Structure formats: structure tokens, C-alpha cells
Amino acid sequence: MAFVHLHDLIKLAETKNTSIANVMLEVECEQSGRSKDEIIQLMNRQFEVMEEAAHKGTREPIRSRTGLTGGDAYLVQEYLKTGRSFLHPAALQAMAYALSVNEVNAGMGRIVATPTAGSAGILPGVLISILETGKYPRESIVMSLLTAAALGLVIANSASISGAAGGCQAEIGSATAMAAGAVVEIAGGTPEQVGHAVGLALKNSLGLVCDPVGGLVEIPCIIRNGLHAVTALAAADMALAGVKSIIPPDEVIQAMYEIGNAMPESLRETGLGGLAATPRGKALREQVFGKPCESR
């Protein structure tokens, strides 16, 4: 099984009457020569690192290495405690965790790229929040990382997961789609519903440009992780409700690829256009890089 088309993956899971996570697990066994237990154990380790990063910024405010950002995860966590939020607390919790992971990342702390560092908050944010609702066992949450991986592989192989190549949609969009699909599988949705969750989530991220201020993975990356964690949950709910992506998910992925190719270089992780080119964006860049480039 080569991970290129979502419809192949879905068909395979349906034929074998199993989950996408299990299909992924079998393929990984064949490819790597590792046993299923070994792979799950390694995944457990990844999940533990995700948990550390997700909790860190919600327990105390953390600042980025540049000092430009930080403390937002803590603010959301404190607000959550007031019980006044419009969103369901689990959704707001996913947001807080996603923010935290990316704040840790901006502080050159340790995270797991899912699929990239700039988008590393979304999947952990969503999954850890779901775990903490107590409704689903830890094992099924860890297995859903394999669902997310299978979906990410399809997107990476048929489009891109690089902001420099495909814009923010390729990173945040892919992460949102992966998380949405993973949640559908945790909830017992069918492989087809997983596919629609991917299509729905990705559609809502199309065109998102990579325009980080100063080229730093901070503004707007951190905020986008927080908000897209909520989008992932919403897309999962939509798919579980039976809503379908009328444009087939594979064609949505293809559209993302085409849109990425059409994006100007200034909006593909060069820190030259979009938010990076605003007066405040430029001022912040100068604030950080007042000095000439380092060499000796």
C-alpha cells in the first residue's frame, strides 16, 4: 500500500472491515520490520511528549525565545475555569493545549512535529482534550495517531506538508484534516466518514498563506493552531453528523496542491508578504533582528 490516494486507503479499510489505523499499523510493520507492539510503544512515547508540551503552557505562562509571543495558552486556560465560554469546555481545552504546544515550540522547547512543528499543536490539542474527557481509553487515542499518520502520508505524497512549498494550508490545513479524521475514527465513524472529515476540514483551510512575522514560527502560527484545533473538532462533528464533502477529499487535496503552486513566493514562508509585510509585522521583525546577520 502506497499512501497517495485517500479513496484507496478507505477502500482497503472497508474491504478488510477494519479501521484506517489498523491498515496503517500493518503497513508500518511490513515497511519497518518492527512488530505491532513496538510501533504502538513508540507512538505512546510520542504521545507522552505531546502531553508534556500541551500541559506546560496551560500551567504557567511561557514566553517565546524572541519575547514576541507567549502566555496565550495560560490565558485561555484561566478563562476556561470561569465557565463562561461559548464553546464546549472540551473544545476550548483543545484550543488551550494547541496554543501551549506551539508556545513551547516557539521557545525552542521539545515537541512532536505533527506533521510539522509550525502545526504541531492541533493534533495533540484535540487528542489530549478528548482523552481528558474520560470517554475514550488511552489506547484508542494512541491508535488514532496512526489514523492521523495515514491521512498525513496521503496529503504529503500527493500534495505537500511544507509551508515553503505549499503555504500554511499545507501545514495547518493538513494538521486540521489529520486531527478531524482521527477524531472521527475515535468516535467510531466509518472510513468513509474519516475521508469526509478530511475533505471538510481541508476545504476550510484552502488558500491559507504562510506569512509569519519575521519568518518566525510565532505570529500567526500559534493563534492558527489554537483556532484550527476547534475547526478540527467541528469538521469531525460535521462528518459524524453525516455531512459529506461534495468535492471528493482526494480532489480537495489536489486543489490544495494547485493553490500552493500558484502562491507567490512572498506568501510561502519567506516572511516577506501578508502579515509579515504589515507595518507592525515589519516593526516586530526589526525589534528581533536589529543586528546584521551572524557570521564569523
Added chain:
Amino acid sequence: MKYNSVFDIIGPIMVGPSSSHTAGAVRIGNLARQVLGEEPKQVSFRLMGSFAQTYEGHGTDVALLAGVLGMATDDPRIPEADKAALEAGLEYHFQPGHVGYFHPNTVAIDIRGNHRSTTVVASSLGGGKVEVQELDGLPIKFTGERTTLILYHTDTRGFLAKVSHLLDARGYNIARLSLERWTRGGSAVTVCEIDEPFDEALLQTLRAEVKQLMDVRVVHAE
């Protein structure tokens, strides 16, 4: 397929802030170190595209240095790798430049030790995934995800037959292979990725039995 493993997507465990500009850069630096095959003394980096525009903000500079110093993507010393380079007596230099028509995140590394030097052009493809594009000016691709043998040899008949026979006899499967030469009958390089766990005895065998072989380096899988 560029991406095969679950850990290409869920991973690596890394120090931030960017999988392509930080973790990928660590891996590229590490590849260059292993291709050199001795303690590096001087290294210069030519950065293009998004690498050139944003390397300071993403810590690409310290990440590349960290890799050249042999650190892994989750090493907490990465942010201070420039200081570690100073302490290790490694001279370094960064400059933007056009390296060729590659992925936007590409760097050319000229690296030198006491006895050898080499030039590696490599791209960071996204999610921490990297690929060498050129080795000493020849178009040779490998990722470092599997054990990779870099065989420098003379361009003479029977070299590849001999090597593949020896690998087969010792139970190694060739996963990916490329051979390029500088001139006919002159120097050539073969890069060979293998599936099975690598054993030092293989190197001794190759050195002893393949007379065309001039030098060999091994890039170990992470």
C-alpha cells in the same frame, strides 16, 4: 514515495520552532558530518529560498551547526550550538546564495576536516524530512533514513557486480542505488542504501575484496 512511515508524519520529537527549518536542518547538518567521516574543522553554509530569508528566526543556523556537531533533533543544546561550535573549535560561515533549482529549503554545505573535505547539497522537504540532492557536484540522492554506504571508486568494469554480490552473500538487500562518475575511467561514486542492520565487518570485507574501492563512508540511520 517520499513519505512512507508513520513517524514521517507523527514526528520527529524535536526542539522547535520549525520542522523544516530546525529539525530538518539538524538532520542535514548531521548528514554532512557523516559524509565527511571525521571531526569537522571548517564549515560554510550557502542558504537559498526560504532558508535564506528566515534562517535566523527559525534557528536554522544553530540547527545546522548542531547537526554538524553530531546532535540529534531533540537535543536540548541545539539553541546554544553556536557556542558549542566555538568550544569545539569549529569555524563556520553562513551566507545566502543561489545553489540551483531545488526545493525552496535547500542548503549547500562545504565541510572540511583535517584530512578530507566534501560538498553536500540537501533539501528540507517538510515535516523534518530531508534529502541530499548533490554530493561533490554529482546528482546523487539519499535521505539518511536507511544505512547508506558511500563508495568512492574507480570507474572500471565489474565494480557494481562485485559489490552487489558481496552484499547479497552477507544478507543485505539494496533498497536504493545510484552511481555517478566524474570522468570515464576516472573517479566515481556509488551510493547504496541497505535495509538490514549494518555490521562493521561488511566494511572490512568491502575494503579487502573490492580492489576498485578507494574510500568508503557510512551514513547511519537515525
